[in-house]
Amino acid sequence: MIDRQARPGGMMGLRHVALFVDDLQACLLFYRDVIGMQEEWQPDQDNIYLTSGTDNLALQRLDVESQFDGPQRLDHIGFVMETADDVDAWHKHLLAHGTKIAQVPKTHRDGARSLYCHDPAGNLLQFIYHPPISQKPV
DSSP states (O other), X not given: OOOGGGSOSXXXXXXXXXXXXXXXXXXXXXXXXXXXXXXXXXXXXTEEEEESSSOEEEEEEOOTTOOOSSOOOOOOEEEEXXXXXXXXXXXXXXXXXXXXXXXXXXXXXTSOEEEEEEOTTOOEXXXXXXXXXXXXXX
C-alpha cells in the first residue's frame, strides 16, 4: 500500500489539459466564444493557451506528418458546474451554437448531473455538477 503521507504537498487538482487539434481556429472559436474561456497566451501560430480563471487549456495544432508512439488515450475533459441547473443551461447554450451533443443531461445515482458533447476536433467534453467538488470554493 502507498503511504499517502509520503506524497509531496501542493497538489491542487487537475487544472491543465493539452489537446492536439486539426483545426486550431475552429477549436479556438469554440472554447473562447461558445464555452467562454479567455485567451491567455499564443506563443506562435500553432499553439494557444486558454483559461476560465482557475485552469489552463492548451490547444496545439496537430502536425499531420508527425507520428505518435501510440494512440491518444484521452476519454473526456470535464468542466465542473456549480449547480445541477447549470448543466441544463449549458445544454441549451451548446445546442444554440450547433454543438454536437453526445449525451443529453442526466442525473446519476450519486446525485451528480452531467451532459456530454464534442468540440470541433471531436474531443469529448463533460459538463458536470458533482456535489463533492461543485460546492467547494476554487
